[in-house]
Amino acid sequence: MRANSHRWIDSLPQTLGFSHVTLDRLAEKRNDAVFLEDARHEPMSRTFVLAGDVPVVRRGDLPLDPLFKFADVPFATEIGEPIFLGLDDGHPRFVVTLPESVLPLIAEQQDIKAIDLRSIAVQGLVTTPHMNMLATAKALAAWHAKHRFCANCGAPTHPTSAGWKRHCDQCGTEHFPRTDPVVIMMAIKDDKCLMGRSPRFPPGMYSCLAGFMEPGESIEDAVRREIFEETGIACAEVAYHFAQPWPFPMSLMIGCIARATSEEITLDGAELDDACWVTRDELRQMLAGTHPGGMQAPTRMSIANHLMREFLEMP
Ligand SMILES: [Zn+2]
Structure with a gap:
C-alpha cells in the first residue's frame, strides 16, 4: 500500500478465530517443579483434554465447557505429564493428551463429547479465549506427537x-x-481483488491465496512469489494486516494485502481450480451470501474473510 492508504489496526477483529488471548503463559515458571505441582493442585486449577488431537468438551448449553478438574479427566489411566499453558484470570490451565484410542469410548458418553477444533471454531462452540487456548493445546500436542x-x-x-x-x-x-509461517494474501488492483478456488473448497467458495513461506524469504517476498506462482499476477507493495494462529497442525497465517501491477491471470492448475478478479460490489455480495453467481466467502472465523472486509474498508 502507499503510505497514505494504510489503515492502522488497533485491535483484532472480534470474530477472528483462535486469536483472542487472555492467557498469561508465565514461561519463566516452566522449569519450576514446585510451582507446577502447586499449580496443578490449586482448587481452581483446570485442564483441557485432547483425545489424540481432538478436544473433549462437556455436553450442554453454549458456550461448551472444555475444562476439567484433574480428578475428573475421563479415561485418564494414561495421562503423562500435563502441558502447562499458563494462568487464565489467575488460575492455572493445563492440557492432558489421551490416546486417540479413547475416542470410541468418549462417543458413548452422555456428559462429554469429542469435537474437532475446526468445527468448534466455525460453529463458535466455546468462548473466544478458550478457542485460543485450545489452538495452543492442539498445536503443542501435534508437535509432541510428531x-x-x-x-x-x-x-x-x-x-x-x-x-x-x-x-x-x-x-x-x-x-x-514449531510454528510454520504461512502467508495468506489478497492482491488488489483498482476496485478489484484477486480470489482463488482450491480443489479442496466446498462448491462456490472463493478465498484469498495462501502458501508456506520458504527459507530465505521475507513476508513480502513470499506474498509476491505465491501470487505469481498461482496466478501469474505480478505485485509491487505488500502490507501486513493481521495474523491468526492456525493449529492445523501448527501454522501462523500472516494476512497481507498486495498491490497488483498486472491483470492477466495465468492459472497454476495444480494449486487452483480457478482464480478471478472480484469487484467490491461482488465481494459485498459474497460476504452477505447474496452473490448471483453463487460465489461464497470463507467463514467469519477465518483470516481470509477479514482480509476481504479490510479491502472494503480501504479508501
Ligand atoms: Zn539426539
Whole structure:
C-alpha cells in the first residue's frame, strides 16, 4: 500500500478465530517443579483434554465447557505429564493428551463429547479465549506427537519445561515447538481483488491465496512469489494486516494485502481450480451470501474473510 492508504489496526477483529488471548503463559515458571505441582493442585486449577488431537468438551448449553478438574479427566489411566499453558484470570490451565484410542469410548458418553477444533471454531462452540487456548493445546500436542525422536541423532526424546521443549538425553539437543509461517494474501488492483478456488473448497467458495513461506524469504517476498506462482499476477507493495494462529497442525497465517501491477491471470492448475478478479460490489455480495453467481466467502472465523472486509474498508 502507499503510505497514505494504510489503515492502522488497533485491535483484532472480534470474530477472528483462535486469536483472542487472555492467557498469561508465565514461561519463566516452566522449569519450576514446585510451582507446577502447586499449580496443578490449586482448587481452581483446570485442564483441557485432547483425545489424540481432538478436544473433549462437556455436553450442554453454549458456550461448551472444555475444562476439567484433574480428578475428573475421563479415561485418564494414561495421562503423562500435563502441558502447562499458563494462568487464565489467575488460575492455572493445563492440557492432558489421551490416546486417540479413547475416542470410541468418549462417543458413548452422555456428559462429554469429542469435537474437532475446526468445527468448534466455525460453529463458535466455546468462548473466544478458550478457542485460543485450545489452538495452543492442539498445536503443542501435534508437535509432541510428531517429534518423539531426535532430529539430530535419532534417539527417543522426552518432554521437559512443562511441555514446551523436548530433550534428547543421547546427544543433549533441545527441541522447541514449531510454528510454520504461512502467508495468506489478497492482491488488489483498482476496485478489484484477486480470489482463488482450491480443489479442496466446498462448491462456490472463493478465498484469498495462501502458501508456506520458504527459507530465505521475507513476508513480502513470499506474498509476491505465491501470487505469481498461482496466478501469474505480478505485485509491487505488500502490507501486513493481521495474523491468526492456525493449529492445523501448527501454522501462523500472516494476512497481507498486495498491490497488483498486472491483470492477466495465468492459472497454476495444480494449486487452483480457478482464480478471478472480484469487484467490491461482488465481494459485498459474497460476504452477505447474496452473490448471483453463487460465489461464497470463507467463514467469519477465518483470516481470509477479514482480509476481504479490510479491502472494503480501504479508501
Ligand atoms: Zn539426539
